[in-house]
Amino acid sequence: DGGITQSPKYLFRKEGQNVTLSCEQNLNHDAMYWYRQDPGQGLRLIYYSQIVNDFQKGDIAEGYSVSREKKESFPLTVTSAQKNPTAFYLCASGLLWTGGYQPQHFGDGTRLSIL
């Protein structure tokens, strides 16, 4: 079955450490997204990419970085500059349709905590 795979499911970060969250999709979707979810705040867009080797900042990109070297993969690095990284991170993908690019399929998320 096609879908989005996020790994790991749980991740712990030490102070000053960078960590990378993996996101792989086999849906052949052009667009991929990273969202951060905090209780009571809904989803906030971190980065998105509509084509390989190109990506755009979302609303809360500070302290995060991404790459899009392959259509299937869109890893997110949470850098030490992100002072409050504890959250649930969701990766999504989507095809171009009438409404432009819009997240259509989501992975099961990675829960990141500070040690």
Place this chain on the structure above:
Amino acid sequence: AQSVTQLGSHVSVSEGALVLLRCNYSSSVPPYLFWYVQYPNQGLQLLLKYTTGATLVKGINGFEAEFKKSETSFHLTKPSAHMSDAAEYFCAVSDRGNTGGFKTIFGAGTRLFVKA
């Protein structure tokens, strides 16, 4: 600028009762509207979406939503709640922003509790 307001962070209904989850939006252009469902420790799943045409949209799991332009609302309903409907529900709006590209904004979510 777009925004989405979900009225009530928590809603509790009895099994078999009507489910009504409220969503109001603001958008300067005709919007596309969505409802998603999220089960614990999982990603979001698209329930239904409104693009153009018929204002009553039917989705999966017996849910439907009605786009009311005059009220800027897109409330989600289900005639009879089931225990398996207990989850968090997110309303979202997407429109062509100032830069010409589409942007999707999510509401803060409403957690639905279903009592036996």
